[in-house]
Amino acid sequence: MKPLSPRSDLPTHEVINMPPHLGDQDLWAGDVSLREGVENQGGSWGVEKLAAFGRLAGASQTFEAADLANRHTPELKAYDRYGMRINQVEFHPAYHDLMAMAIENEVPSFAWRYPQPGAHVIHAALTYLFNQPEGGVLCPMAMTYAAVPSLRLTPSIGDDWVPRLLSNRYDARDVPVEQKAGATVGMFMTEKQGGSDVRTNTTRAVAVGQTAGEGAEYLLTGHKFFCSAPMSDAFLTLAYSEGGLSCFL
Numbered sequence: 613m614k615p616l617s618p619r620s621d622l623p624t625h626e627v628i629n630m631p632p633h634l635g636d637q638d639l640w641a642g643d644v645s646l647r648e649g650v651e652n653q654g655g656s657w658g659v660e661k662l663a664a665f666g667r668l669a670g671a672s673q674t675f676e677a678a679d680l681a682n683r684h685t686p687e688l689k690a691y692d693r694y695g696m697r698i699n700q701v702e703f704h705p706a707y708h709d710l711m712a713m714a715i716e717n718e719v720p721s722f723a724w725r726y727p728q729p730g731a732h733v734i735h736a737a738l739t740y741l742f743n744q745p746e747g748g749v750l751c752p753m754a755m756t757y758a759a760v761p762s763l764r765l766t767p768s769i770g771d772d773w774v775p776r777l778l779s780n781r782y783d784a785r786d787v788p789v790e791q792k793a794g795a796t797v798g799m800f801m802t803e804k805q806g807g808s809d810v811r812t813n814t815t816r817a818v819a820v821g822q823t824a825g826e827g828a829e830y831l832l833t834g835h836k837f838f839c840s841a842p843m844s845d846a847f848l849t850l851a852y853s854e855g856g857l858s859c860f861l
């Protein structure tokens with residue numbers, strides 16, 4: 613928020629050569645390269661949406677929410693006040709406001725909801741616009757977007773989960789996904805010994821019942837280095853099964 617009366621004429625000196633407060637910005641109209649790139653790559657049919665989102669992403673209120681979300685960092689709540697294990701991560705309300713803004717404006721879902729030439733160009737532009745006020749929220753947005761084609765490869769799982777990822781409704785509650793209006797996806801991929809070289813992973817997956825293979829239930833045993841977006845509703849996880857390195861939900 614712009615101060616009502618910023619002090620620039622002080623008893624000791626006059627404050628000069630400082631940039632003015634930017635205020636509300638139009639991130640789409642003010643970016644010629646972005647507009648030309650979208651047009652040239654087949655995304656012209658999404659210009660109206662991008663123009664509206666550029667104004668929303670560039671609003672002072674959006675930048676203020678991003679500032680709050682980053683100054684009040686996530687806090688691990690391993691136990692409740694009675695000493696019971698809950699394994700929650702608590703975020704500032706501004707973080708949830710930004711998550712809702714991105715999901716309701718189809719940042720993770722647009723390309724899959726409107727599968728026609730140029731859809732992924734428009735998705736890239738939406739991502740680029742929202743990255744300017746707040747890049748952290750784009751981590752769960754990118755993972756949710758990327759999870760859709762993987763889940764569709766296994767219809768027995770994807771038919772249930774993909775509609776949740778494309779609902780354009782954000783539900784921050786820590787409740788079973790069956791009770792939620794929408795869902796996001798995080799990832800447990802890398803391990804300490806290999807980092808991005810997932811071939812060195814040691815986590816193992818063993819089928820729980822008599823059935824193994826695609827769509828079956830597995831028990832995973834191992835240790836991951838870190839979790840991206842820990843309050844997501846589901847996670848893609850890599851582990852070695854009888855068929856080699858496999859991806860599990």
